[in-house]
Amino acid sequence: MSSEASTEELMNQFVLGNYGRFQVAFSHGEGSYLWDESGKKYLDFATGIAVCSLGHCPEVMAKALSDQSAKLIHCSNLYQIREQAELARFVVEKIMERPGKVFFCNSGAEANDGLIKLARKRAFDKYGKEAGKHEVITVTQSFHGRTLGGIAATAQDKVKVGFDPLLPGFLHVPFNDCDTLREVVNEKAAAILFEPLQGEGGINPVTPEFVEIAAELREKFDLLLMFDEVQCGAGRTGDWCGWRTILEGSGVDVEPDAVSWAKGFGGGFPIGALWASDECEGALGPGTHGSTFGGTPLASAASLAVLEELDESGALGNVKRQETRIREAVAKWDLPVLDSLRGVGLMLGFVLNSDVFSEIPALVDSGQTPSLYVVNKAMDEGFLTVPAGDDVVRWLPPLNVSDAEVDEALATFSEVLSSL
Numbered sequence: 001m002s003s004e005a006s007t008e009e010l011m012n013q014f015v016l017g018n019y020g021r022f023q024v025a026f027s028h029g030e031g032s033y034l035w036d037e038s039g040k041k042y043l044d045f046a047t048g049i050a051v052c053s054l055g056h057c058p059e060v061m062a063k064a065l066s067d068q069s070a071k072l073i074h075c076s077n078l079y080q081i082r083e084q085a086e087l088a089r090f091v092v093e094k095i096m097e098r099p100g101k102v103f104f105c106n107s108g109a110e111a112n113d114g115l116i117k118l119a120r121k122r123a124f125d126k127y128g129k130e131a132g133k134h135e136v137i138t139v140t141q142s143f144h145g146r147t148l149g150g151i152a153a154t155a156q157d158k159v160k161v162g163f164d165p166l167l168p169g170f171l172h173v174p175f176n177d178c179d180t181l182r183e184v185v186n187e188k189a190a191a192i193l194f195e196p197l198q199g200e201g202g203i204n205p206v207t208p209e210f211v212e213i214a215a216e217l218r219e220k221f222d223l224l225l226m227f228d229e230v231q232c233g234a235g236r237t238g239d240w241c242g243w244r245t246i247l248e249g250s251g252v253d254v255e256p257d258a259v260s261w262a263k264g265f266g267g268g269f270p271i272g273a274l275w276a277s278d279e280c281e282g283a284l285g286p287g288t289h290g291s292t293f294g295g296t297p298l299a300s301a302a303s304l305a306v307l308e309e310l311d312e313s314g315a316l317g318n319v320k321r322q323e324t325r326i327r328e329a330v331a332k333w334d335l336p337v338l339d340s341l342r343g344v345g346l347m348l349g350f351v352l353n354s355d356v357f358s359e360i361p362a363l364v365d366s367g368q369t370p371s372l373y374v375v376n377k378a379m380d381e382g383f384l385t386v387p388a389g390d391d392v393v394r395w396l397p398p399l400n401v402s403d404a405e406v407d408e409a410l411a412t413f414s415e416v417l418s419s420l
């Protein structure tokens, strides 16, 4: 292998081309900043798509990884695992504040596969095979991951096309459409699953009414209400639970039967998890589900270190404070390219005005979507963001981002938008 080859050349030659990648390779990171191989510095408001909740290479995580890897890295789920038990206790007592049990895996898609299996198995155990109670209801613009279960659950053709036959038993209803939800759900449904705040679909919060109707249907048809908090959970909205932030003050007080997490839950160490209420007890008994790497001592220690630091450092309060600062600043912008700002906590979507963008010759010539065009322009200025659909640019900064970093982001981004 030639040492002359660039990272991009090596990637193109040896790595499967399933991602549309930007032409940049990062060599190191610290806090809210990344440096590329040429030494250029970037303010990172992408955080690996909502993963690095404490920023890059936080000391607590490096220490937990180093200490644990000197003690015990891997241990099979054939045995009792102290670190896994401690992490599960944190989920039950601190995040959920409700009794239940936790299963660990390695990614968001796997956590959602676990939710789907949990719902089907519970219905099977309770009603028998003949009842055919296995349908999972999901919503448009959702994203639940790239496994066969994940793409069947995701109501977006772009992830499904070419992979037929898809896993059957999924029905999609328009997000936040209460009437259609009522029409579609019947005794065949094992679960309703949605993201309380959609990420990939464009930063769309669920309405309290939709949650309320879903909860009504849960009572009527004995199904599970399941929330995918892979992107919006683990503190990103300013509370441990995204749906609680969204429902706050609405008068709707609904709790789910099961929840999935990944991304920020491990702060950069690959881990996924699901919590299931006591209502689901026994559905996934011995031999029904598993993962060799789920909840290893190393993964569990890293994740617990991240969650404890978020808890003890006041990062969740910081999320709410920075959201307010960003909203106040953006409200003063007078930029025709920007339509609105939506989202919750530090999961914010800048909605671009596509009519204005269709008149920018450079954008039309580039063949890019407005969101990708803006993300590229911001990257040129050393500011990393993420597209969400064609017209939304996401900000997903570390949850401990500082005032100065937010000010820098606001200044750079408003300049980029003005320059268009």
Ligand SMILES: Cc1ncc(COP(=O)(O)O)c(C=O)c1O
Residues within 6 Å of the ligand: 049, 106, 107, 108, 109, 110, 112, 143, 144, 145, 146, 195, 199, 200, 228, 229, 230, 231, 232, 262, 263
């Ligand atoms: C809401 C949601 N669910 C599931 C996933 C899939 O997670 P992973 O890529 O870890 O499998 C994602 C990833 O973007 C997501 O945003």
